[in-house]
Amino acid sequence: QVQLVESGGGLVQAGGSLRLSCAASGRTFSGYAMGWFRQAPGKERDFVAAITWNAGRTYYADSVKGRFTISRDNAKNTVYLQMNSLKPEDTAVYYCAAKIGPRLTSRRDEYDYWGQGTQVTVSS
Numbered sequence: 001q002v003q004l005v006e007s008g009g010g011l012v013q014a015g016g017s018l019r020l021s022c023a024a025s026g027r028t029f030s031g032y033a034m035g036w037f038r039q040a041p042g043k044e045r046d047f048v049a050a051i052t053w054n055a056g057r058t059y060y061a062d063s064v065k066g067r068f069t070i071s072r073d074n075a076k077n078t079v080y081l082q083m084n085s086l087k088p089e090d091t092a093v094y095y096c097a098a099k100i101g102p103r104l105t106s107r108r109d110e111y112d113y114w115g116q117g118t119q120v121t122v123s124s
Helices: none
Strands: 002-007 010-013 018-026 032-039 045-051 058-060 068-073 078-083 092-100 118-123
Touching: 002 092, 018 032, 018 092, 018 118, 032 068, 032 078, 045 068, 045 078, 045 092, 058 068, 078 092
Parallel strands: 010 118
Antiparallel strands: 002 018, 018 078, 032 045, 032 092, 045 058, 068 078, 092 118
């Protein structure tokens, strides 16, 4: 079992930056691929970014490529999402997720554990 707790959300103006953190506890964090997803009101939960257990590979949704960066620190059991050049359409609840196994995927049904989410609001 893995417990995930997100933090770092908030209100920011368009063009600004935020860094989200996801702290993991429980089973060995380094054994999991990690992902970030987001869900805007009335919409599906969409893939944002993912990273392999050793940070050797990353994968991004086209909508955030070049603006967001996913990283992880296995010594701290934490995964990060650095978000730059934020836009109002980035407003959503952001969730981190853990996936058993090495393969990166954007499919939310392939992730095994989820956090409770943190709200990000970008004002225009």
